[in-house]
Structures are given as structure tokens and as C-alpha cells.
Amino acid sequence: MLGEDHSLTKDFPDYTQTIATLSANDENFATKAKQYNEIDKEIRVLELQDSPIDDEAMQQLKHDRMVLKDWLHQQLTDAHD
Secondary structure, three states, X not given: OOOOOOOHHHHOHHHHHHHHHHHHHOXXXXXXXXXXXXXXXXXXXXXXXXXXXXXXXXXXXXXXXXXXXXHHHHHHHHHHO
């Protein structure tokens, strides 16, 4: 679905408190979470504007978001255990 929100708290609602805790106490996590949310917002805006960039650039943004999401999810599961 175009323009779908993939923010961390939306995709990982069970980890909302862990996201808040790590964001407040782990600078590396906070930086990567901020990057993730910025890329996610950029993708949503571009999708809603009918993707005014080339496919390769859009795929790179989605790849970067996925890599960050995987890393962030691993941190969340490690901290939640």
C-alpha cells in the first residue's frame, strides 16, 4: 500500500516502551531510530507524490530502511529479553 506508515512504534507496538527507553539511554539506537523514521517519512511522501524519483533511488531508500529496521529490531529484542 502506498504511503503506509512504517514507523517503529507502528510496526512494533509491543516494543513501544523499549523504544522509548533505548531512545533515551542509547545514543546509537536513538540515532539509527531517527534515521529510520526520517527515511520512512521520505518514502511515504514520495509514494504519495507518485514517486517523483527514479526506481533505483526509491529501491535504495527502501533497502536502507530495511537494513535499519532489521538492526533496530535486533536491538529491541535483545533489550526486551
